[in-house]
Amino acid sequence: MSGAVDPDYTVAHSRPKAFYESFERKEELQHQTHYCPGCGHGIVHKMLARAIDELGVQDRTILISPVGCSVFAYYYFDVGNVQAAHGRAPAVGTGIKRSRPGSIVIGYQGDGDLSAIGSAEILHAANRGENITVIFVNNAIYSMTGGQMAPTTLLGQKSTTTPDGRTAEHEGHPLHMSELLATLGAPVYIGRVGLGDNRQIAQATRAIKRAVENQVRGLGFSLVEVLSPCPTIWKMQPVDAQHWVRDVMEKTFPLGVFVDRTNEMQPPAGTNTAPAIGEIPRILGICAGDAGLAGEIPTSQTGELDLRVRVSGFGGQGVLLLGEVLAEAGMDAGLEASWLPSYGPEIRSGTSNCHVRLASSPIDSPLVMNPDVLVAMNEPSLKKFGAGVRSGGWILYNGAMFPPEYVREGVHILARDFTREADAIGDPRAANMVMLGVLLEIAAALPQASIDAALRQCVKQPKWIDLDERALARGRALLREFMERGAA
């Protein structure tokens, strides 16, 4: 080919990289979506994928799929994915964003999901100004379940639950979520766009990118409502459904930007970045090998502290108090602390338990499923929680004989009749504090002054404070004896 015209073409618009190349989670047709022909969800997915590509945030994006036709959004986006319970995406997103501040959290919700069952979650997330992005796909109906009325259904619109059309008298007026949320002080950006024609589609593409970009810049809460066709439930041809968005839906839901504070907002001073790879094992609670007793639990001297404790026993054994004193002492020492009691009828009888975490960095979840230390006041507690203790961790068991079926390789066991130890000091009810003393000696993370302060905070009677102090000291001594015996 020489001389004349030699036309070569280069790719200008193609499948965004934020999509998986093949949708492996789908059982069949792994290059197509599961959406009906002409469904707006597919178009919104493409806009979002493109925004993720253009902003270069694929590696740190976490998408929250809703319940509704888009429940399987995680089939398509090659990002971090979480699928939330119906309407809960903003609450789940809040948790993810707060614990992973460097991530880009995008909640994807339908109008049933966001404006009906999830109306409280979106309202409060927006009101707190969570630094997340919400893509709100409004097709004015519950599509996945076959076309029931949504809060956003238009007046006169037929649905399976309003067969003669929605009336204001019976079902109220369509909810204008964007306008409602725009009354709040915190949101940075709230806008409504449509998929009704080329012009609207171009505008929607820009708005979605903007809403993600605001989060990348650390500005705060952004929401884009997208008026979106559902040809199947609307019983229209795809092109007619598209035009219905523009010609009918838009009359009830005018397009526009309702809040735009992007210019007023200052990005936060300390920029939040994703943690270094080397940090991840610690964050996930994965500990490298057995480092021997002294190095078992990272302490404030050796670096980052992240102590996870589960305390369990019968009601009345002081399970919750033990946890409370530990958490209070942590707070006094300037650590992050969480104490999550399991309340219920078992406070009086039956098994009662609590989760305690003390850490140098903010705590993501107060739940402790794999404790460093399990304080088991009785056998049912061992049965319930013994298997969860992490390798290299400890089980402190209140009983002279440790039931052999719960012995686990790589888990340290200290079994003692702590009630008898407490009795020797003056009151069997101080067994919990003897066990706390052991725990404190293992963790070696808290100054004695903080423990004393916590005890005074949680225990009111001077008689008990005195007793508990002796019990703690007895516990500490017990561990030292135990270690010496082990070393000998």
Added chain:
Amino acid sequence: MDKLKPDRGLLKIDENECKGCGLCVEACPPRAIRIGDRLNHCGYRAAIYTGAGCTGCGICFMACPEPGAITVFRLVDRRTLPVSDSHVPVEGAVPCASN
């Protein structure tokens, strides 16, 4: 082909990924797309490029709900392109990514 000037754009539709919704047909300003007669493996009549008139604007791409049914190409101007610039030459069909 006897054209003096090549089209500025070129369109490839993955026939097997297309669901025949017709949104691209509606979206294309120069009306360069139509729905074909053949059924694809899903039983949809897929959209096809008429073969001429594409400007490479990409409007159909954003209107299409399927992730990769449409790929839009743009003419590379050889006179302004540095020799080293990479681009994908297109001959005939784009490899079909479909099922």
